[in-house]
Amino acid sequence: MRILAAMSGGVDSAVAAARAVEAGHDVVGVHLALSRAGGTLRTGSRGCCTIEDALDARRAADLLGIPFYVWDFSERFRDDVIDDFISEYQAGRTPNPCMRCNEKIKFAALLERAIELGFDAVCTGHYATLIDGADGLELHRASDNAKDQSYVLGVLTAEQLAHTYFPLGTTPSKAIVRAEAEARGLSVAQKPDSHDICFIPDGDTRGWLAEKVGTATGEIVDRNGDVVGSHEGAHAFTVGQRRGLKLGVPAADGKPRFVLEVRPVSNTVVVGPKEALAIAEIAGERFSWAGAAPTDSAFECHVQIRAHAEPVPAHAVVSADGVRVTPEVPLDGVAPGQTAVLYVGTRVLGQFTIDTTVSAVPVGA
Amino acid sequence: MRHYLDHAATTPLRPEARDAWLAASETVGNASSTHGAGQDARRLLEESRERVAAELDADPIEIVFTSGGTESINLALQGLWHARPEGTSAIVMPDGEHHATMDTVAALADEGAELRRVAVTREARIDAEEFAAALPGAALATALVANNEAGTINDAAALALASTDAGVALHLDAVAALGHVPLSFRALRGDAPAGAGLVAMSLAGHKIGAPVGVGVLVAARTARLTALLRGGAQQRGLRAGTQDIAGAAAFATALELAEAEREQETARLRVLRDRLVAGIRSAVPAAELLGDPLDRLPGNAHVLFPGAVGESLLFLLDVAGVAASTGSACQAGVAEPSHVVMAMGRSERDARSVLRFSLGRTSTDADVDAVLAAIADAYSRASGAGTATRS
Numbered sequence: 001m002r003i004l005a006a007m008s009g010g011v012d013s014a015v016a017a018a019r020a021v022e023a024g025h026d027v028v029g030v031h032l033a034l035s036r037a038g039g040t041l042r043t044g045s046r047g048c049c050t051i052e053d054a055l056d057a058r059r060a061a062d063l064l065g066i067p068f069y070v071w072d073f074s075e076r077f078r079d080d081v082i083d084d085f086i087s088e089y090q091a092g093r094t095p096n097p098c099m100r101c102n103e104k105i106k107f108a109a110l111l112e113r114a115i116e117l118g119f120d121a122v123c124t125g126h127y128a129t130l131i132d133g134a135d136g137l138e139l140h141r142a143s144d145n146a147k148d149q150s151y152v153l154g155v156l157t158a159e160q161l162a163h164t165y166f167p168l169g170t171t172p173s174k175a176i177v178r179a180e181a182e183a184r185g186l187s188v189a190q191k192p193d194s195h196d197i198c199f200i201p202d203g204d205t206r207g208w209l210a211e212k213v214g215t216a217t218g219e220i221v222d223r224n225g226d227v228v229g230s231h232e233g234a235h236a237f238t239v240g241q242r243r244g245l246k247l248g249v250p251a252a253d254g255k256p257r258f259v260l261e262v263r264p265v266s267n268t269v270v271v272g273p274k275e276a277l278a279i280a281e282i283a284g285e286r287f288s289w290a291g292a293a294p295t296d297s298a299f300e301c302h303v304q305i306r307a308h309a310e311p312v313p314a315h316a317v318v319s320a321d322g323v324r325v326t327p328e329v330p331l332d333g334v335a336p337g338q339t340a341v342l343y344v345g346t347r348v349l350g351q352f353t354i355d356t357t358v359s360a361v362p363v364g365a
Numbered sequence: 366m367r368h369y370l371d372h373a374a375t376t377p378l379r380p381e382a383r384d385a386w387l388a389a390s391e392t393v394g395n396a397s398s399t400h401g402a403g404q405d406a407r408r409l410l411e412e413s414r415e416r417v418a419a420e421l422d423a424d425p426i427e428i429v430f431t432s433g434g435t436e437s438i439n440l441a442l443q444g445l446w447h448a449r450p451e452g453t454s455a456i457v458m459p460d461g462e463h464h465a466t467m468d469t470v471a472a473l474a475d476e477g478a479e480l481r482r483v484a485v486t487r488e489a490r491i492d493a494e495e496f497a498a499a500l501p502g503a504a505l506a507t508a509l510v511a512n513n514e515a516g517t518i519n520d521a522a523a524l525a526l527a528s529t530d531a532g533v534a535l536h537l538d539a540v541a542a543l544g545h546v547p548l549s550f551r552a553l554r555g556d557a558p559a560g561a562g563l564v565a566m567s568l569a570g571h572k573i574g575a576p577v578g579v580g581v582l583v584a585a586r587t588a589r590l591t592a593l594l595r596g597g598a599q600q601r602g603l604r605a606g607t608q609d610i611a612g613a614a615a616f617a618t619a620l621e622l623a624e625a626e627r628e629q630e631t632a633r634l635r636v637l638r639d640r641l642v643a644g645i646r647s648a649v650p651a652a653e654l655l656g657d658p659l660d661r662l663p664g665n666a667h668v669l670f671p672g673a674v675g676e677s678l679l680f681l682l683d684v685a686g687v688a689a690s691t692g693s694a695c696q697a698g699v700a701e702p703s704h705v706v707m708a709m710g711r712s713e714r715d716a717r718s719v720l721r722f723s724l725g726r727t728s729t730d731a732d733v734d735a736v737l738a739a740i741a742d743a744y745s746r747a748s749g750a751g752t753a754t755r756s
Contacts, residue, residue: 067683071676072701115750117677 001120003165007051007060011181011188012125012168014060018184019167020123021064027059027123029068031062032178033108034101035199047162050299056188063186071113073105078102082199084214089235092264095336096152096307097197103155105261110161121165128153129169131347132159135292137161139348144173151307154341154351206236207313218248218267223276224258234267240277240333247271260359264285264337278330278360282340285322287352294349302343303327303341305334305354311343368687368735372664372725373513374539379574380725383460385618386576389611396540396608396643397599406610413613418622422549423583429600430613433580434540434569436593438465440603441536441565441580443684444590446473448552450560457499457506457533459483459491461515461708466507466538478504488657489515500531508535514692514705514721515656516665518546523693525553529562534588536565544573544623545631545662550583559587570612574726575619575658579612627729632726634663637733642666643724644737649744653721655709667692669711670744673718677747682720685739687732692721 003025020027031054034194054070061068081100088095106115109120112363125143128150139161142148158163158234168252181189200208213235220229231237236244241259251257258277261270268362282305295316302311314327334357342349382491389409394402396410411425418425431437435533446456456478459468474480481499485491489512500506506528511518521537529534539548552565565588570579584590584603597605623630645652653669670678682689692703703740704718721737 068675069680082514113674113677116746117680 001025001165002118003121003123004114004117005029005066006110006125007031007057008125009056009060009188009191009193010125010194011178011191011258012127014057014186014188015177015184016123016125016167016182017033017060018064018180018186019064021066021238022168027064027066029057029064029066031057031070031109032067032077032105033070033072034074034105048313056191060186060188063184069318070111071107076109077101077105077199081110085197085199086209088337089209090213090264091337092262094233094238094335095200095337096339097215098152099144099155099339102152106311107156107160107164111160122165123167125168126166127168127171128166128348129346130164130166131160133291136292139290140169141343141346141348142169143171147174149302149307149342150343150346150348151339153155154290154339154348155288155289157288158276161291163292174274206219209233209235216268220245220271221249222257223270223272228257228271231269232247234262234264234269237262237269239335245269245271249256276359276361277332279327279332279334279357280330280360281324281326281358282331282334282354283324283355284320284352285339286317286355287323287350289350290348299344301325301349303331303340304343305331305338314342316342320354366686366731368732369414370722370732370736371688371690372689372728373572373662373721373723375571375577376524376574376725377727378571379622380621380624382575382615382619384594386611389614392610396610397597401718407725410608410613413610413617414615414702417581417613417620419622420617421568421581421583422551424586426601427550427583427586429582429584429603430609431580431582431604432578433571434463434538434567435465435580437569437580437582438536438538438540439462439469440593441567441584441590442466442469442473443593444480444603445505445534445536445565445588445665446476447591449591451587453502453504455479455481455503457481457496457503459485459508461485461489461512461705462507463513463538463540463627464719465693466509467704471505485512485708487710489655489705491519491524491662493520493527496524497531501530501728502535505531505534506538508537509543509550510537510539511546511662512656512705513541513682514703515667515709516541516557516661516721516723517657518542518660519535519631522547522603525563528557529555529557532558534560534564535562537563537569538567540567540569541662543568544620544627545664547627551587554585555631560589564588565590570616573619573623575616575752576612579609579616581616600649627749630726631663637724637728638664638666638722640730640732641724641736642668644733645740646736648741652744655711662723662730666722666724667719668722669706669715669719671715671718671746673744673747674699675717675719677722678718678743679696681743681746682736682739685735685743687739689717689734689736690721690723691717700750 002018005027007013007029052248054057058068080096085097086093114122126149127138129149131138141150196203215232221229222228237259255272259270301316303314304311312327314325317324338354341351394406396407414425414428417428451625483496483499508524510521566583567631568581570676571577582618594605642654651671655667706716706719
């Protein structure tokens with residue numbers, strides 16, 4: 001096959017490209033420039049798209065003896081990921097920019113360009129597995145549970161999966177990938193894993209958002225609507241957050257309070273006791289299936305609401321209005337905007353963006 | 366088979382220049398040493414300087430060897446700025462200049478320089494009247510002799526004359542023009558008084574078949590210019606550091622050859638280039654030649670492929686064995702939208718859809734044929750690849 005290997009400059013994508021070459025594919029490496037104002041050098045595990053990352057990717061491609069190009073997707077990335085991130089927060093929602101990048105950039109803009117240019121598939125260093133099932137390709141968790149990235153790939157559709165190649169999915173641990181990189185002589189073998197959001201290099205999401213959307217004083221209220229404090233901008237708060245509330249009025253029971261809801265229009269943050277965070281039901285209109293769609297409109301599955309959250313057994317109902325999921329035990333800290341990924345065993349069924357949540361406890365509790 | 370159509374980025378080393386470099390590299394001795402070995406080295410260096418001066422119609426003392434075009438431009442612009450006439454603070458710079466100029470001027474603007482920009486025409490030509498209008502009272506002015514991307518050749522004589530009339534020091538960036546456009550420093554300078562008119566001209570060796578790493582700043586003997594590098598009195602004190610004798614010898618040899626064959630090569634490259642442009646337009650009817658259709662560098666074809674993603678075109682041509690360019694590249698190797706194309710009044714979208722093919726000494730009909738064989742398919746794929754992705 002003709003494979004376009006997306007190379008970030010990290011160890012995973014370098015080893016993935018190496019395995020693609022070794023498997024006998026015709027491989028071309030490409031580094032996506034996602035920011036035009038990226039820093040020039042890496043600092044610790046933060047940041048990406050630096051000149052150093054592009055150089056690391058280039059040197060890995062040199063070692064593998066494959067052609068290498070840098071393509072500028074910074075405009076698409078700004079429109080579809082960064083601006084989306086800002087507007088989601090402004091709407092009081094909690095987005096996952098990595099999922100957005102997979103959905104709009106790596107497996108959309110890049111994949112479409114790859115196909116136009118004559119490639120059969122895009123190869124990445126994601127930890128997830130593709131299995132040829134009875135009803136077509138299935139997306140599954142990686143063998144290494146600790147590194148499993150199937151959650152952030154939950155947005156991929158059958159059509160996208162058909163042109164995707166994850167050479168690392170069946171590797172039992174990341175340590176093996178590093179050792180393999182070392183053995184292959186790849187200079188990135190011991191490069192630290194990237195964390196955080198790549199376009200917020202210092203990791204200070206609140207500060208970054210405040211800079212982008214400005215500050216505006218608003219009220220913090222309890223579930224009865226009584227004002228218990230003030231804040232400098234609702235976008236700085238996420239459901240489930242406890243720290244940084246600086247409440248002037250103590251709770252009647254003296255217990256800590258948590259953010260229950262963010263209301264961007266009125267710039268209001270609602271707080272309450274930890275029990276009130278429990279969510280009995282989640283629903284969303286925007287959904288997709290990672291492979292064949294489920295045959296039944298109601299089925300049992302597991303739901304996962306964050307990249308590293310525990311999957312929870314749940315009952316799902318699909319209708320024209322979207323997907324509604326009732327977990328067996330209430331979910332904690334669910335924020336609208338998050339993605340719920342549905343699993344059956346290790347298989348990713350699909351995902352939806354959470355629009356509404358139903359509390360497990362009535363108001364006043 | 367690889368076909369190299371990126372001579373404007375760098376052109377292959379001439380075998381004679383390599384030989385000259387190797388021969389000179391055998392010379393033991395620092396040209397600043399007073400012993401016999403040093404004198405031998407110095408002799409070779411000054412001979413090279415004289416040969417370069419003769420080709421450029423300048424005095425040998427006016428030839429300052431540098432590490433290349435970027436250093437020459439920096440030395441000229443920073444040097445003129447720091448020695449500027451009292452009471453002046455403006456720098457006149459046309460749009461669409463090379464990044465070496467733009468970034469240096471931007472740094473000087475941070476130091477307090479007032480930037481006077483001069484728009485270029487749709488053909489990337491500097492309008493001599495608008496340029497002249499921006500000059501009065503300026504500290505210095507700069508201009509391209511030929512635009513490195515669009516290939517348009519400016520009326521350097523008119524720009525120099527306007528600078529003389531305005532009493533403003535002019536730097537010419539002749540990096541892209543060297544070897545293709547006749548350059549007489551003496552004629553361009555005319556009878557301008559000290560500190561006015563053409564005072565400095567930047568050149569790079571690797572554009573004419575000398576090695577990368579050697580360039581020249583022609584600095585008028587009367588130019589008021591401070592040095593960038595300190596640490597010695599070499600080259601009029603304008604460029605401290607042990608002098609690169611082998612580089613100077615290779616530059617002189619390459620320049621002599623380039624000048625000797627210029628007229629013949631110009632005629633040959635024009636024919637090849639015109640066949641390339643005609644062939645592209647026949648294979649891709651939507652394609653449009655940018656820049657001045659006639660008054661342009663002989664090997665330059667700067668072509669807009671409407672709706673195509675430049676990166677994709679480059680990739681597909683590369684796979685077909687054709688090396689071309691989008692014109693400008695940043696350090697990470699990203700093809701950014703061309704600021705030259707935007708200065709020509711085109712959209713950012715168009716600026717991402719332009720390729721520069723540049724022919725040179727080693728170009729043949731086979732190179733042109735390779736482009737023409739690949740371009741129609743590349744265009745159809747590359748124009749699907751960027752537009753179908755918006756949902």
